[in-house]
Amino acid sequence: MSRLRPEVVAFDVNETLLDLAPVRAALIDAGHPGELLRPVFGRTLLLGFAASMTGGWCRFRDAFDDALAQETDLDAHRRSAVADAFGELSPHPDVEPALRRLTEAGIRVVTLTHGSPGVAEAGLARGGISPLVERTLSSEDIRAWKPAREVYLWAAGACGVAPGRMALVAAHAWDVLGAQRAGLTGAWFSRGERTYPAVFDAPHVEAGDLPAAVDALLTLPAA
The missing domain is CATH 1.10.150 (DNA polymerase; domain 1)
Structure with missing residues (x-):
């Protein structure tokens, strides 16, 4: 099944966006x-x-x-x-330009974590990039952890989009796998993990770094 350009891109927080x-x-x-x-x-x-x-x-x-x-x-x-x-925590250096590229292209940006509420907000504010993020979502609100299917479907519903028009970008393969199984577009890039596990379904997008993952999402067909 071909993937469409997402209307909303959700980002994992710990390690993906924020440096530990x-x-x-x-x-x-x-x-x-x-x-x-x-x-x-x-x-x-x-x-x-x-x-x-x-x-x-x-x-x-x-x-x-x-x-x-x-x-x-x-x-x-x-x-x-x-x-x-x-x-x-503060954002990695590549985060601000990647998020800005999405927002300038008219793509909505959110964060999705099972981490403690407030961590994403504090880190984004510290990096001066809060205005680029529409909302921060923590699955503590529904008492679940990614990669449970319900977390991604809840996030899509909270953003008012169909799962197929939402993407999840993460440096964790298990997170991308969970998103894809829930119907989202998954984008994995290498930050701490050297390779994507062969035992998982292949990611829809695989990139060497965050900017390349964002660029790949933006090249998907709009409809």
Whole structure:
């Protein structure tokens, strides 16, 4: 099935738009190597995915705290200080021009995260790009985690478009897979993941960086 140029492009937040460097720095300040963030973040996702898939739910911050408790010897106070660093994130340098290119082309831009409400807003404001984003969506509002189908359908409904006219751009393959299974156009680009998993359905758009992913979406036929 051929894909159409989206009317709305939703962006994942953590890593895709916002640099996690402050969280990495907080781990270092707490006496742990910055490289530990990857397994902590991965365990956070595992906990959230498992809770969601089995009919439960937990907040991103609570899952992150639990992951820190399992991966480190930090006490609750120091774990909270590390988690607070999510409020200090800033956009990657390629984000502002990519979002501006979409808005100048008449495409609506939103963010879609299962992360804590306020993180995207703070990061966008810190980067001075809040005016480029129509709205920020957190699936905490519906107590679900991506890549559950319901999250993407909820986002499309919240934006008033059919799933087929919405795209999801993410640096996480699992997020793109979930969006595509829900009927959205998926666009994956390499930021932290080196390759797209062969065991997943191929992404509709695959690019080496964020600008190239945006350019590919803009070349899709309008109708």
